[in-house]
Amino acid sequence: MAENRTEILAGAAVLAAAIGFLVYAGRETGATTAAGDSYELVASFRSVEGVRVGTDVRLAGVKVGTVTGLALNPQTFFADARLSVQGNVLLPEDSAALISSEGLLGGNFVELVPGGALDNLTPGAEIEDTQGAVSVISLMMKFAGGGDEAAAPEDGAAVE
Numbered sequence: 001m002a003e004n005r006t007e008i009l010a011g012a013a014v015l016a017a018a019i020g021f022l023v024y025a026g027r028e029t030g031a032t033t034a035a036g037d038s039y040e041l042v043a044s045f046r047s048v049e050g051v052r053v054g055t056d057v058r059l060a061g062v063k064v065g066t067v068t069g070l071a072l073n074p075q076t077f078f079a080d081a082r083l084s085v086q087g088n089v090l091l092p093e094d095s096a097a098l099i100s101s102e103g104l105l106g107g108n109f110v111e112l113v114p115g116g117a118l119d120n121l122t123p124g125a126e127i128e129d130t131q132g133a134v135s136v137i138s139l140m141m142k143f144a145g146g147g148d149e150a151a152a153p154e155d156g157a158a159v160e
Contacts, residue, residue: 039123047132050108
């Protein structure tokens with residue numbers, strides 16, 4: 001009889017822990033927020049490398065939304081990103097959107113930098129000031145290739 005009671009208590013503890021993890025995961029991913037308390041903004045980036053649907057949108061390091069869509073604009077050849085931002089976050093019209101990295105090995109996220117305008121962005125508005133992803137590989141190639149150009153003679157004369 002005591003064995004049965006112990007098994008029931010252990011099962012209840014496991015079930016409670018599983019429910020706790022589900023609630024935590026729902027809050028962290030934004031799955032539990034209601035659709036009515038957010039609005040959508042659009043931003044065009046030269047490169048959205050490392051960003052996908054579901055990527056965090058952050059303001060001052062705090063998650064305030066997610067990327068809800070990515071599409072290539074055939075006229076500009078830029079990537080148009082749709083950003084869902086919490087309704088209580090009102091951004092000035094001259095705000096900027098940057099693709100930032102969490103670190104050398106971390107993932108990318110969209111960072112919002114508020115401007116100083118008196119008027120706020122309205123739902124569906126476009127953030128005009130954007131900065132795309134910086135490719136770490138291309139930066140390393142520029143750094144590694146920069147040393148060879150400085151050592152080469154300019155007039156084509158042979159170096160002894």
